[in-house]
Amino acid sequence: xxxxxxxxxxxxxxxxxxxxxxxxxxxxxxxxxxxxxxxxxxxxxxxxxxxxxxxxxxxxxxxxxxxxxxxxxxxxxxxxxxxxxxxxxxxxxxxxxxxxxxxxxxxxxxxxxxxxxxxxxxxxxxxxxxxxxxxxxxxxxxxxxxxxxxxxxxxxxxxxxxxxxxxxxxxxxxxxxxxxxxxxxxxxxxxxxxxxxx
Numbered sequence: 303x304x305x306x307x308x309x310x311x312x313x314x315x316x317x318x319x320x321x322x323x324x325x326x327x328x329x330x331x332x333x334x335x336x337x338x339x340x341x342x343x344x345x346x347x348x349x350x351x352x353x354x355x356x357x358x359x360x361x362x363x364x365x366x367x368x369x370x371x372x373x374x375x376x377x378x379x380x381x382x383x384x385x386x387x388x389x390x391x392x393x394x395x396x397x398x399x400x401x402x403x404x405x406x407x408x409x410x411x412x413x414x415x416x417x418x419x420x421x422x423x424x425x426x427x428x429x430x431x432x433x434x435x436x437x438x439x440x441x442x443x444x445x446x447x448x449x450x451x452x453x454x455x456x457x458x459x460x461x462x463x464x465x466x467x468x469x470x471x472x473x474x475x476x477x478x479x480x481x482x483x484x485x486x487x488x489x490x491x492x493x494x495x496x497x498x499x500x
Contacts (some may be wrong), residue, residue, distance in 0.1 A: 347416040352500035359492040368394035459484040
């Protein structure tokens, strides 16, 4: 088992990663979409059950490092939603903790994935947003990604994020690099490292 401090750090990093991926990656998609279609649903819906994506997050929060591996597997596809199972393994403080799989539903439309904390961050006062296209290589294969880079400052805290998304990758979010300067300095990098298509 983790010691108490490591457990707090690793779980906190994991929560931050999920919020950032959902908020930054999916809100950037919503900004470029012409309707309420959910690009995350679309990226999974064209796959067969059993298709999986493995992503690794490495976080450094005020000198405390942790590594999080998330494997998302497609369980079922329906016209209005897809169901995926998410399994997580967290490494921190020299120890590893695996969490049981959790099933999640992703709606086909309605913008559900683009709502929630932080989805307005790209348009927040004082923010600077740039968009471009870059290739990201996953297991030897290059994927063309849309990139949204955002910089903002609130008081003495500066934040920077760079999110890569691709409709050709199940789950849509390919990579994210986020950092915070100031009193609570942190750096988190999340990237898809393996795709298994059925």
